[in-house]
Amino acid sequence: MNNQILSDKNLQIRETIPSLTIVVPCYNEAEAFIYCVQALKAIITDLVSRQKIQQNSHILFVDDGSKDNTWLQITEAAKQSHYVQGLKLSRNRGHQTALIAGLSVVETDICISIDADLQDDTKCIEQMVDKYMLGNEIVYGVRNNRSSDSFFKRNTANIFYGSMSAMGVNQIENHADYRLLSKRALAALLEFKEQNLYIRGLIPLLGFNSDKVFYTREERVAGESKYPLKKMLGVAIEGVTSLTVTPLRLICALGFLTCFFSFLAIIYILIAKFTGQVIEGWSSVIISIFFLSGVQLLSLGVIGEYIGKIYMETKRRPKFFIDEKTNIKLGHWE
Structure with a gap:
């Protein structure tokens, strides 16, 4: 430290x-x-x-x-x-x-x-x-x-x-x-x-x-x-x-990781579809939606905090x- x-x-x-x-x-x-x-x-x-x-x-x-x-x-x-x-x-x-x-x-x-x-x-x-x-x-x-x-x-x-x-x-x-x-x-x-x-x-x-x-x-x-x-x-x-702007950079990193794992999930789904191993169900879809929604809301909250600071500073x-x-x-x- x-x-x-x-x-x-x-x-x-x-x-x-x-x-x-x-x-x-x-x-x-x-x-x-x-x-x-x-x-x-x-x-x-x-x-x-x-x-x-x-x-x-x-x-x-x-x-x-x-x-x-x-x-x-x-x-x-x-x-x-x-x-x-x-x-x-x-x-x-x-x-x-x-x-x-x-x-x-x-x-x-x-x-x-x-x-x-x-x-x-x-x-x-x-x-x-x-x-x-x-x-x-x-x-x-x-x-x-x-x-x-x-x-x-x-x-x-x-x-x-x-x-x-x-x-x-x-x-x-x-x-x-x-x-x-x-x-x-x-x-x-x-x-x-x-x-x-x-x-x-x-x-x-x-x-x-x-x-x-x-x-x-x-x-x-x-x-x-x-x-x-x-x-x-x-x-x-x-x-x-x-x-510090580190939280904004963390959001960027989180977005990159989310996209990366989503890309892997797409590849897995396509392989499963072509090999006939598709399992029907809505649980995985709902979980994914809630997870991504939470990430988006958290990211917007952090970004909004910084925008609010900028807004107050510009008023002087x-x-x-x-x-x-x-x-x-x-x-x-x-």
């Missing part, structure tokens, strides 16, 4: 203390928010006090159209601390779009994205900053232990990463959206304008020097998972159709609209 994209070329140790933005997408995270903001404020305060990051570093919470009081808690936290900023989208647009919305207003030297459930180890933030100072533009947070996940989730994740790799998608295994991006890497990421976002698959395409930090995935600090099976399947389909609609903000001045965004 070729997921090794790390490079030690042209690494130059940085001497200037960076400013940091921690971007946190939130959707109905009212129960987890208080724990999240406390943990991240403690990290920011500690790193500032030890002069690892600049005083203007902060946390940016992006409310992805929550239906609970998540935004109210964000605004209250922003009033109490200059380290907290908030951005509210006009409606729910999904985790990846919310993350891009937050990243698009970042103006600090580096940014780190992390989920509000605190399943990702916040202690890795300092390690990420250290690896940035060594000259890396991207630092991936990689889970080396998923014991907190259910048996089903662990195994489906392994199948997903294996399948994506087999189809030629170069992504970091067991890495979600916990990562550090330098200003240079972030600017490159924002050059990708597609509507169908699969950020964890786009980052490796940037090609900048990168490294990894490893951590053990923990249980959610509070609340329920925002990624049930339906959403996980949606992310998987998004990743496949956004980054805005990815999101910002409804409210707190403690921040909006820079560039779309």
Whole structure:
């Protein structure tokens, strides 16, 4: 499995203390928010006090159209601390779009994205900053232990990463959206304008020097998972159709094999007819019809998924609209 994209070329140790933005997408995270903001404020305060990051570093919470009081808690936290900023989208647009919305207003030297459930180890933030100072533009947070996940989730994740790799998608295994991006890497990421976002698959395409930090995935600090099976399947389909055309090639190969075996079946039928060994019956015919119909419908479904992606891309609609903000001045965004 070729997921090794790390490079030690042209690494130059940085001497200037960076400013940091921690971007946190939130959707109905009212129960987890208080724990999240406390943990991240403690990290920011500690790193500032030890002069690892600049005083203007902060946390940016992006409310992805929550239906609970998540935004109210964000605004209250922003009033109490200059380290907290908030951005509210006009409606729910999904985790990846919310993350891009937050990243698009970042103006600090580096940014780190992390989920509000605190399943990702916040202690890795300092390690990420250290690896940035060594000259890396991207630092991936990689889970080396998923014991907190259910048996089903662990195994489906392994199948997903294996399948994506087999189809030629170069992504970091067991890495979600916990990562550090330098200003240079972030600017490159924002050059990708597609509507169908699969950020964890786009980052490796940037090609900048990168490294990894490893951590053990923990249980959610509070609340329920925002990624049930339906959403996980949606992310998987998004990743496949956004980054590879292998399914279309598989359809072509399947069509070729079907034609090949059909040709052999025709030869067999002709031989049977001329030798007088024809067996009358409709079962074989019905089975063949159902099989070929299933192949055709499956193929049309995959092709339709790609056509739907093309349709949405050609519209070039805005990815999101910002409804409210707190403690921040909006820079560039779309």
